[in-house]
Amino acid sequence: MSSERRSKWLAMLRTPLGVCSAVLLTLIFLLAVLAPVLWGTRASSVDTGALQQGPSAAHILGTDKLGRDIFFRVLVATRLSVELALTATGMGVVIGTILGAAPSVLPRRPARLVIAVVNTAVAFPGLLLALFFAVIFGVGAKGAVLAIAVAIAPGFARLTQTLAASVVGKDFVAAARVAGVRRMRLLVRHILPNIGEQLVVNATIATGVALLTLAGLSFLGLGVQAPDYDWGRLLADGLDQLYAHPAAAIAPGVAVVIAGLAFNLFGETAASVIGLRTPASRTAGKPPVHVESSDVTEEDAAEPVLVVENLRVAFPRAIGWTTPVRGVSFTLRTGEAVGIVGESGSGKSLTALAVSQLIEAPSSVTADRLEFLGEPVMDVPERERRRLLGTSLAMVFQDPMTSFNPTRRIGRQLAEVSEQHQGLSRSDALERAVDRLRAVRIPAPERRALQYPHEFSGGMRQRAMIGSGLMGDPRLVVADEPTTALDVTVQRHVLRLLAQVRASQRTAVLLISHDISVVEQTCDRALVMYAGRVVEDLPTADLLRRARHPYTRALLAAVPNMTTDRDEPLSVIPGRPPEPHQMPHGCAFAPRCSAADDQCRTEDPVLDWKGKTHRVACWHPAETASPPGEIAVTDESDLKTLRVTRGTR
Structure with missing residues (x-):
């Protein structure tokens, strides 16, 4: 991570919204890890002498129908709730990214078919898709996770398609194609790394949505089943005594809202950090230069x-x-x-x-x-x-700011040509890249080869682009x-x-x-x-x-x-x-x-x-x-x- 990007994340943590979301997420993950260890036994202990009691000194939020402490059950349920939400989001993101990236590597007809399927699925509300597939996959935690993953996937597929389309048109992708990089390698090395941050941010937000959806499915009886329990299951159990002991239903509901809010706030804050892009300055002028003709036999x-x-x-x-x-x-x-x-x-x-x-x-x-x-x-x-x-x-290419992949070091991008076409090893290709940077008069080429494109000036980027062309034996420079x-x-x-x-x-x-x-x-x-x-x-x-x-x-x-x-x-x-x-x-x-x-x-x-x-x-x-x-x-x-x-x- 560059120093500029690191400073932006530190600046985010200094804002009230950034601090709040970071603290909430930290507490949630600590609870998910420690709560079952510290209070798992007390949350599952049955006390027939304290059935459906209200809040007291012994039981802060009261007890359920079997005399189990509701407060400790809410804390322990954090692990299963967050674990299932993260699993569902991860599966949905992977499926959506594959579907969204497929048109970039597939032939025209299969690509159009994938796009049509994604567009059709996006037209349906996510919650409706989750309910539909929860019935198909079957009642239980496994079915709920699969249903939520399938419901999340179309949105991520559309997002990936849009982001990939914005990157495919960049000059560094065209340069990779000229260099002969295969489609799958082009996708993995040049396209996905440049849209990864946006996908991670949206995945964070989607985790909050998945958490709420999972709680809703468990509340309806389609999600987690007894003896396991998550916040949605506790909410459904507490609904029976809502008027007598409202804390039994309110506590898991508040937990769902706070956790969902933490993920969404963190995602929104991260999006604002990623959105801080500084456009390259542009100046124009005519070069008053006279170039001698080359000696051609x-x-x-x-x-x-x-x-x-x-x-x-x-x-x-x-x-x-x-x-x-x-x-x-x-x-x-x-x-x-x-x-x-x-x-x-x-x-x-x-x-x-x-x-x-x-x-x-x-x-x-x-x-x-x-x-x-x-x-x-x-x-x-x-x-x-x-x-x-x-x-x-x-x-x-015309714009030196887009001539290179911004997520990869200059030396590695130049070395890719020799690795692909000349069969050089990674170290030998990098050594040749340094030599080509020296040939185009880049100062301190060994150090510059380890830098990212944004650390080069516009003229240096353009000279490095010429050096990239010289990695082979060019007979024509366009x-x-x-x-x-x-x-x-x-x-x-x-x-x-x-x-x-x-x-x-x-x-x-x-x-x-x-x-x-x-x-x-x-x-x-x-x-x-x-x-x-x-x-x-x-x-x-x-x-x-x-x-x-x-x-x-x-x-x-x-x-x-x-x-x-x-x-x-x-x-x-x-x-x-x-x-x-x-x-x-x-x-x-x-x-x-x-x-x-x-x-x-x-x-x-x-x-x-x-x-x-x-x-x-x-x-x-x-x-x-x-x-x-x-x-x-x-x-x-x-x-x-x-x-x-x-x-x-």
């Missing part, structure tokens, strides 16, 4: 690492399908850096996820050709695909907005690190960014995406001078530079991109383009070659270069101004 350049032809990603809707990625094609070669730019919703990240095989059913991913290192990744067996992607493809949540200085370091990895290992880089200037400075080639397709593909050396698609020129014009007139409003692109399920006929950019005509509105242009290295999807591409402007680029040694060209404004 002609032989290496001819070797494709990734080949994508007519890639399409579709998601089901209430009626039909929506296709946010439609017909993307490109080739990425050894040591080459390709940047994908475009507005939000243009399909950049979905393209990267589809290439990395991180989009699952019910979505549909199709391609005429999708090859990684010469292997058709969509056709190879799952085991072979895990090995291929887990060792040769690295994924750097970086999805790797600098979005970082400040300018850290952005610069992350981009330089990617460039160093590329230069030293001839690793191909697929960089996704909203910032066209970052792509221009760090990549060899730029793919400009709009409305789910590539509208222009050109070398970054020609990006500022020879961009021909109106959308690309508009993106360039929207980037302010050192010569931008501060008295004039910033240049913007009018309108907004179309929704994926409302794609217009013809060119998708036509409603926002001043050069559009009737042909643009009726015919969708094909991505066609406009030279040996330049492709454009436009009926009326620009033919002339835009007038020159200036931008300032910060270099490590000095400041210098580069003359560049900008799109018209």
Whole structure:
């Protein structure tokens, strides 16, 4: 447990509610352990000379029909009552967690069946389910425990489904999938530990509910049977003399209420502690960095690492399908850096996820050709695909705060790749993880490897994520907005690190960014995406001078530079991109383009070659270069101004 979390629990115990619930629970558990030992004999002793007496000095709460002391019987009944409630809750939590987690590891059809069963069971009140199953399982303590467990399970299954769904979408789960972690291991090592605290808190609250339900079943004669007794059984026995000796019925009732209240108060207080999350701060900025191109031989350049032809990603809707990625094609070669730019919703990240095989059913991913290192990744067996992607493809995600599993140490998370795919022992894998942290310039890597993600800064987490990709022998690094949540200085370091990895290992880089200037400075080639397709593909050396698609020129014009007139409003692109399920006929950019005509509105242009290295999807591409402007680029040694060209404004 981290020092931050420990301090929160200590702070909870300093509050009146926390102290009260903790004291009550402590007393209840002490009674459950000690009462049968200290007063078991007195609670079961029959005194025919003191039948159904009221409270007195000899018997504080009076006696029952056999002359047994009610006060001591209430104390001794604590053990059986709490024991049965904990057993029922534990069984219900286990059954519910299994049902709730099953959809995460089962195929689509069985998963939907499990979800349907859980949803049906949740629709019935828990007490009604407990009564129904108590009759089915039979009268007695065993039947009551089973009935309560079955009644608790649907609620926990629904809770587990909801919590697991919130974790499955995190980047560290996607990273584990890229690393080739199997579904069951993914569930046990990455999903359940991150929802365990919430489940424990709700289990504490459910114990109080189970205690009340068990007492109710015993009161109705469906639970604990004589000669055993719990609080519900004592309550039923005392009801016969309620008017003559009310203490016989009130005492076990008060015990039930106090115990149930203690569990519920403790659970609510613990929930408030767990709910104290501090969101990661986000800052933005543009990294003024210039990265030198890697030295790639002609032989290496001819070797494709990734080949994508007519890639399409579709998601089901209430009626039909929506296709946010439609017909993307490109080739990425050894040591080459390709940047994908475009507005939000243009399909950049979905393209990267589809290439990395991180989009699952019910979505549909199709391609005429999708090859990684010469292997058709969509056709190879799952085991072979895990090995291929887990060792040769690295994924750097957008948000460094969610790039790692928050419940596991950094070193162990990096070591998992080598354990899974390289067969290294636990100690050897951890040693390699430390070496990879050192390679990405994490200070004191031996100590940092033993720390949790929240103990790293944002830039260190992002560098550690790159180090995770280097645990294998990556031939391709997919970086999805790797600098979005970082400040300018850290952005610069992350981009330089990617460039160093590329230069030293001839690793191909697929960089996704909203910032066209970052792509221009760090990549060899730029793919400009709009409305789910590539509208222009050109070398970054020609990006500022020879961009021909109106959308690309508009993106360039929207980037302010050192010569931008501060008295004039910033240049913007009018309108907004179309929704994926409302794609217009013809060119998708036509409603926002001043050069559009009737042909643009009726015919969708094909991505066609406009030279040996330049492709454009436009009926009326620009033919002339835009007038020159200036931008300032910060270099490590000095400041210098580069003359560049900008799109018209």
